[in-house]
Amino acid sequence: METRELRYFVAVAEELHFGRAAQRLGMAQPPLSRAIQQLERRLGATLLDRTSRTVALTEAGSVLLTEGRAALDAVDAAERRTRRAALSPTGSPGLVLVTKANASSELLAELLAAYAAAPAAVPVDVILCGPGEQARLLREGRADVALLHRPFDSVAGFHTEELRTEGQVVILPAGHPLTARTDVRMAEISTLPGLPLPRWPAPDGSYPPGPGPQVRDHAQLLQLVALGRACAVSPESCRAQLHGDLAAVPVVDAPQVTTVIAWPPHSRSRAVADLVRTATQLQ
Template identity: 40%
Template sequence: MELRHLRYFVAVAEERHFGRAAARLHIAQPPLSQQIRRFEAELGEPLLYRTTRSVELSPAGAVMLERGREILAAVDSALEDARRAARGEYGRLAIGFTGSSTYALLPALAAALREELPGVMLDLRGELLTPAQVAQLLDGTLDLGLLRPPVHVRELCTEVLLSEPLLAVLPNTHRLATASAVPLEALKDEPFVTYPSHFRSVVHDAVEDACAAHGFKPVAAHEVAETATLVSFVAAGLGVSLVPASVSNMTVQGAIYRPLAHDSTFVELAAAWRRDDQRPVLNNALDVIRRAIARHAP
């Protein structure tokens, strides 16, 4: 059975008239009649009862009309989905977020992606350190990562999306909690809650570099992988910490954020994806993310 035969039959069955069906299909009436007879011969049953004045459906024709409409609708839907996929409007994307960007950017980016790419199924995964994202990008678990560079992996492309300063996060009972800005050297004798050193956290290294520039090495009282846990530990009075500015979008009772005085340490946020992934849906998502970050960057 050819799809064109089915389309011809449905047109005749709906119009109940060969002339009107031919006009609807933009073909001549004799070839239309010939194709319908060929369709009936292939089926081995009449689909239409013809008289000089009318065209009526046979029992087989009534069933074929119902099923034919369903088949043609499914075919048209599949064709449209294929076209949307080719335009990058349809598909699936798994996107990872580094912990310190989860609370500031994930909600805004998720909203922007769903608004501009409603046909794309999103799998959004927060609280992933850069090494974990790199591993998942390489094995195909993630399609796109929002992580802290640098990333020295040839198979991945990276693009810096924003740069943000470090902030001090303190218990709200801390002696410097009311200061307009915190001198970093004033924290040299404080216990620090840090990101883990053994997972090669980029923010961990940035904090150590910032403290070294102010003459001390932070004493890590606790190492935690999740940003929410880190800020909660600070709120509980277990130490102080330095975090990227975007973390200040996460409110934890008992913790307070303060800018650093006389410190120019910045950390970057970058998009990363597989170099050989040229899918339009990925390119469209990157465009949406670039625009959304420009609007919502801290």
């Protein structure tokens, strides 16, 4: 299969409409239809069930959509990494690590220090992003490795190694009555008067409905908590970032958070392997 054919098929499979797919691809509909038919003949499989009104994926088409997306991501990532290497004075782009801003800060500092001391270490650039953006940057080839946090971040399609598991705490304004407690439960947090949980943006930029304030990053969230406008449930390691106007109380029934280091399965970088090995050796 050619990359061009995969892009054509993925567009049709996502739109489930040849006209919209052709418009998205910037081409006429007849050659797009012929290209899909040629692909089906070559594979010996029907990828799309077509009627005069609808287009639907067959089981084989669903498989190719999943595999095609992964293949196209790998091609795009290879192009971006090649361009990075070409722009580097040494011909080596180093490594790009992406992580959510204000997450796993101590672990990240330990990892960077330990890796920098390794004999074959290369420069590491760190991208701090918003919630849920790490996986996209990794798939697009804009990053080589990522720190992800289960169960909040999807690790589907990546190779991973677990680094650390921890409980969660609720962050409250200092002096709030609950800060005198040794622990709380999620049911108590969800009904706190005047301190709603925040609303984070979805991948398309929209916010879910609810009474909580819309937030874009962790720093903004902590400021809202300090002002008495919200509360937040975060991994226990966030305690190190709290100032005197904030307090944290363990949440006994919140799911545990596991920090993993993730990288694309098609990566053959020795530097990535060395960084992952360093991460797994941290105590």
